[in-house]
Amino acid sequence: MRLPKLWSGGVIGVLRSFGALFPLLIGRGLNSHGVIQEFTEDEPFEVGFAVHYEKHLKPYVDEFESRRIVALRKARSRLFTILPVMAVALTFGYYALFLNGWDEEAKNAIFPGTVIALVAIVWWVNRSLNAYQASIKSDIFPEIVEFLGDYQFTADIDARINRFKDFGIVPSHDSESSEDRIVGEYKGVHIDLFETRLTETRGSEEDRQTVTVFKGVVISLSMNKRFEGKTIVLKDQGRLVNWVKDKFSNLETVKLEDPRFEKEFEIYSNDQVEARYLLTPSFMNRLSDLRAAFGGKGIECSFFQNNLLMMISIERNMFEPGSIFEREDFIDDAKSLLKEMTTIFQVVDTLQLDLDVGL
Amino acid sequence: MDNLPWIIVIVVLVLLYFWYASIVSKRNRAREALSGIDVQLKKRSNLIPNILTVAKRFMEHEKELLTGVTELRTHADTDYDASDPDAVKEHLQAASALASGMGRLMVAVEAYPDLKSDETMLQAQRTYNEVEAQIAAARRFYNAAVTQLNNSIEIFPGSLLAGLAKARVMPFYEADEGSKGPVDASAFL
Numbered sequence: 001m002r003l004p005k006l007w008s009g010g011v012i013g014v015l016r017s018f019g020a021l022f023p024l025l026i027g028r029g030l031n032s033h034g035v036i037q038e039f040t041e042d043e044p045f046e047v048g049f050a051v052h053y054e055k056h057l058k059p060y061v062d063e064f065e066s067r068r069i070v071a072l073r074k075a076r077s078r079l080f081t082i083l084p085v086m087a088v089a090l091t092f093g094y095y096a097l098f099l100n101g102w103d104e105e106a107k108n109a110i111f112p113g114t115v116i117a118l119v120a121i122v123w124w125v126n127r128s129l130n131a132y133q134a135s136i137k138s139d140i141f142p143e144i145v146e147f148l149g150d151y152q153f154t155a156d157i158d159a160r161i162n163r164f165k166d167f168g169i170v171p172s173h174d175s176e177s178s179e180d181r182i183v184g185e186y187k188g189v190h191i192d193l194f195e196t197r198l199t200e201t202r203g204s205e206e207d208r209q210t211v212t213v214f215k216g217v218v219i220s221l222s223m224n225k226r227f228e229g230k231t232i233v234l235k236d237q238g239r240l241v242n243w244v245k246d247k248f249s250n251l252e253t254v255k256l257e258d259p260r261f262e263k264e265f266e267i268y269s270n271d272q273v274e275a276r277y278l279l280t281p282s283f284m285n286r287l288s289d290l291r292a293a294f295g296g297k298g299i300e301c302s303f304f305q306n307n308l309l310m311m312i313s314i315e316r317n318m319f320e321p322g323s324i325f326e327r328e329d330f331i332d333d334a335k336s337l338l339k340e341m342t343t344i345f346q347v348v349d350t351l352q353l354d355l356d357v358g359l
Numbered sequence: 360m361d362n363l364p365w366i367i368v369i370v371v372l373v374l375l376y377f378w379y380a381s382i383v384s385k386r387n388r389a390r391e392a393l394s395g396i397d398v399q400l401k402k403r404s405n406l407i408p409n410i411l412t413v414a415k416r417f418m419e420h421e422k423e424l425l426t427g428v429t430e431l432r433t434h435a436d437t438d439y440d441a442s443d444p445d446a447v448k449e450h451l452q453a454a455s456a457l458a459s460g461m462g463r464l465m466v467a468v469e470a471y472p473d474l475k476s477d478e479t480m481l482q483a484q485r486t487y488n489e490v491e492a493q494i495a496a497a498r499r500f501y502n503a504a505v506t507q508l509n510n511s512i513e514i515f516p517g518s519l520l521a522g523l524a525k526a527r528v529m530p531f532y533e534a535d536e537g538s539k540g541p542v543d544a545s546a547f548l
Binding site: 274275280 | 392395493495497503
């Protein structure tokens with residue numbers, strides 16, 4: 001076990017969590033000040049939401065505001081309970097270590113022990129806050145999403161990614177953590193999306209590391225074209241890696257005419273004609289534009305079984321409630337969620353998946 | 360060192376063999392792509408009589424156009440030698456001419472509101488558009504395969520080996536500028 005790395009990683013994680021608890025220490029957000037604001041429609045995608053907010057969300061504001069205060073007080077109480085205990089324990093522990101001349105074995109036990117204890121404290125203190133945030137997602141988000149149409153929002157979901165294994169773009173992984181699934185229809189295109197984080201343990205026995213192989217959104221979209229084979233579009237990873245992939249894959253490399261597209265992606269298919277049927281010049285252009293819209297990060301997709309599966313790498317956590325330290329009125333939550341859903345809808349609009357090709 | 364000349368000869372022969380095999384492979388791929396186009400062209404050809412039957416009911420004054428399309432279809436369906444570049448070129452030009460004729464027919468349909476809204480015609484147009492999209496994809500694959508074949512033949516020593524591999528420079532399937540204008544069917548007959 002590499003102690004320095006564990007130590008540094010653990011400390012960084014704990015410091016971040018403690019940083020997040022600082023507002024709790026100073027009692028921020030414990031008072032409900034001011035009147036509830038009205039929802040102002042600032043963006044085109046918010047048009048009409050003010051009425052929806054008045055009818056479906058505003059009635060719950062007081063109830064959730066009370067819950068928020070209760071959650072904050074509980075967390076604060078736990079924090080003030082455990083802090084003195086921890087301070088005393090740490091003082092005694094490190095004093096004993098000092099008296100023993102910073103013995104190596106003792107150090108190897110106390111340092112990770114300290115990190116584990118701090119992690120446990122943060123987890124325990126945050127429990128009520130996490131439970132409150134989870135209730136926003138389970139009770140309020142579906143109400144927000146309902147404004148967009150017949151959509152279902154589920155915060156806690158089982159592992160789903162292996163259902164898409166046959167699409168050929170799911171990276172190898174040991175562990176999956178998925179959440180926030182949204183299912184519905186947009187302009188006739190069936191959408192099924194969820195957030196996921198895939199990790200893999202790599203390295204030898206002495207040097208094991210958990211690496212995130214994918215973090216972002218997985219979107220399954222119904223296609224407006226019928227096809228029978230499989231065509232996958234991967235990030236271009238350089239000539240050598242592409243050559244190796246080509247040799248060990250049962251799919252052929254497809255070379256297309258768009259130089260920008262060819263530079264950004266590598267295409268593999270078991271049907272050269274069908275690959276070109278799906279990846280028309282205009283579609284290629286739109287997929288390149290979509291990649292740019294997501295900040296040039298990884299977009300990979302696969303056409304298989306009459307569906308388009310897209311895996312879009314996104315660093316930030318989408319579909320999350322706003323700050324628990326602000327007065328609860330669901331306005332920030334709604335604006336954020338609507339904006340993120342609009343980003344997803346842009347995928348359909350940009351790729352023109354709703355276009356009727358007469359099938 | 361005495362064997363060095365023999366080693367060089369063997370290496371050259373091996374390289375020539377691989378080049379020859381590559382040309383054969385590319386030739387076969389181009390023929391496969393051409394066959395793929397023909398499959399889609401056949402589908403389109405089979406759709407046309409249905410479209411013409413429906414159109415005839417409404418477009419009584421467009422007999423010349425309808426007859427022209429029928430003749431273009433007949434010509435496009437003619438068998439040809441896939442290994443003869445000139446025959447392939449003529450075949451692809453006939454296909455382009457038919458596409459052009461059908462394009463003019465579809466434009467003419469717009470002038471007949473009853474025909475334009477006829478459900479059978481709408482369905483036929485949708486299916487036709489779908490087949491055209493398939494033809495476009497097949498054409499792109501064919502052109503890519505022909506590019507690789509022509510490059511391998513035209514770059515030395517491919518030009519020396521092409522005869523041995525029975526491979527010839529093949530024509531591209533291009534959008535014919537001339538076919539966008541009025542087409543005289545009799546010029547192809």
